[in-house]
Amino acid sequence: MQLTQSLHRNISQRPDQIAVIEGESHYSYRELGERVASAAAALRQLGVQDGERVAILSLNSSVYLEYVMAVPWAGGALNPVNIRWTANEIAYSLDDSDTRILLVDDTFLPLMEKVQALSTSLQTLIYCGQQETPSGMLNYQQLVRDTAPMDDCERCGDQLGGVFYTGGTTGFPKGVMLSHTNLVGSSIAVVAENVITDGARYLHAAPMFHMADFAMMMAVYMRGGVHVVNPAFDPTLVLDSIAKEQISHVLLVPTMVQMTLAHPEFERFDLSSLDTIIYGASPMPLDTVNTAMQKIPHVGFIQAYGMTELAPLATVSGKENHTQAGLDSGRIRSAGRAGALQQVKIVDPTGQEMPRGEVGEVIVKGPNVMLGYWNKPEATAEAIRGGWMHTGDAAWMDDGGYIYIADRLKDMIISGGENIYSAEVENILMQHPAIASCAVIGIPSQEWGEAVHAVLVSATGEELDLETLQQHCREKIAGYKIPRSLEWKEALPLSGAGKILKTELRKPWWQDQDQGVS
Structure with a gap:
């Protein structure tokens, strides 16, 4: 398994199909492939070695989509930076993972002076914004234009695909090491569960740095779909993009769904193309589901539950559970069943499986379980035991294998x-x-x-x-x-x-x- 395989397939099978839409800009899969190969060659010329981390701090953009493919194409490993972090947290993650190169857009330029002052590893800044290139930085678009494309390094399997930092809600963030197999394996499960379907027109409204949108991104590549990019979540922009670009799929966390449904001009937008809303991060309030069923009855909801350490998928709750039947059965409260490539169990503190209906800890096994935490062998050994990832989530399982999240154990x-x-x-x-x-x-x-x-x-x-x-x-x-x-x-x-x-x-x-x- 390799991260770039689906892009190669699309270049071969649908070269002239639109791959990316960002505002008024459109790229075909052929054009996207050419840009990725040139960006990869530029990174290689800047000294990127096999497995070396390359970071990006940016709002959603077409450049972000290129970065996700260009870094592994160059043999490097991804390091998407949390856009909510302070300069101190950014510098910590760069130094912790020994990251020398950072792509940055206009939004986060004001942080760079402090990040550079704090970081001991950061050496090269690549500007990927729309204004004049700041002094001391390289220009991404110029690098792509001026660099001849290179062949894919074709890293794959258990080789490092990226270091994805946890949110840092408890102490310093941990770098989650995910291999090509981890990342591709999780997205294959997304595809197998029909979360993303063939020819999907997917709206990137959730942040691309987060594993949830990353998994959808990879699944859209696998399905040969179209990536439509919003820079960040905004209810008006989401509704307008769905109508204008005939969006079929979008991932939103429950708070985003609530805000979108509550938009004062919701009724004026044509949402007839929308087929699926994927959500995660937290349960969907029943009032929100009821409102959605009234306002957009033709749209199906799918819940995906997981965590960064699982790249990120553990379970899926399908559209059939987000109906009146799902309300009646209670399965609308479920986080779903194990994905196609995953095993899920509920266990007690000794690791023994709990009887159905009793609360214990969720543990997950499969090709998507992380390699470990960057430079944290003790934390890795605590989290992964016998091949099972211990999630820290409390849940119970019914007789059909559906799990019901009770809480974070620490909460x-x-x-x-x-x-x-x-x-x-x-x-x-x-x-x-x-x-x-x-x-x-x-x-x-x-x-x-x-x-x-x-x-x-x-x-x-x-x-x-x-x-x-x-x-x-x-x-x-x-x-x-x-x-x-x-x-x-x-x-x-x-x-x-x-x-x-x-x-x-x-x-x-x-x-x-x-x-x-x-």
Whole structure:
């Protein structure tokens, strides 16, 4: 398996088909292949050796799509940088992975002075923006124009395909080493589950640096589809792109789906081409699913669950579960079943498989399980045991093999000796029409060890008091799970992948405590 194989296939079989649409720019697969081969040759001339990391810090763009193919074509390894990071975090990731070359666009130029001052490894900056090239940087477009194309180095199999850093929500981020087999294997499973279908017109609205969009990108290449690029998520731009470019598939996290459905002019956009919305990062609130079923009944929803260490796929919940039948059966709450190339089990702390219906840790085995963490052998040994990736997610499995995520193990609240899964409480809170989004965390309690605390964002401008919120919960969940306190915020802190940063919400409560969060 090699990352570039699908591009070769498309160049051979559909050279004149449009491959990339970005604004008014269009590239065929033949043109894309020529640009990739020239960009790869330029990287090689800059000294990129086999397996050497090449980074990019950029919003979504056609250059990003070229980078994903050009770096392995040159024999290098990908290092997509999280666009939400500070200069300190960026410099850490570059130095940790010994990355010498960084592509950067206009948006992130203001960070470069500080990144260069902090980083000891960074030597070459390649500017891939639209303005005049800053002093001391090389120009990406000029490198592509002026460099003769090269043959593909054809790295493959267990050779390093990229170092993908985790979000850094707990301490310093870890570099996840993913091989060509890991990355291609995960995308083959995406294709096998018909998440992306032949000839798809896929909209890149979620950030390309994140593994979820990366997996879709590779699946679109495999299906010979069209990549339509939005620089970043914006509800108006998403709706306009779907209508204008006849988009069939898009990946959005639940918060993005909510914002898109709530667009004040939603009804004026022609969404008849849209076939599939893929989502992940967190469960889809039932109210959002119900709204979608009313507003866009012809569109199917697919949930993909996984993590960076799995490149990223573990399970898939298909369109059949996002229907009235799925609501009736309860499987709409499921994260789905193991992908075509994956094995999934729910185990206790000793590694023994749990009986169906009982909560334990999700572990995954397959060709997509990472090589390990960059320069962290102890963390690797802790995460991968006997070939199984221990995800740190708590879940249970039904008799049909569907898993139901209860919580991150680290997010589990232990109050008075009772285990409380915050996702369960959040699902109940999200059923209240005054709540737009929420996060449930454990905060210090002298009496109970931890108490349930709700952090809320208003949907209407109205802020419920605690008694009203508790009354809403009382008939739906056990008393010990009901929030004992609440706070309202304008917005919840999100990672680049759209996940709520509960670590940031906990920090003011726990930073001066002798006891740590469970």
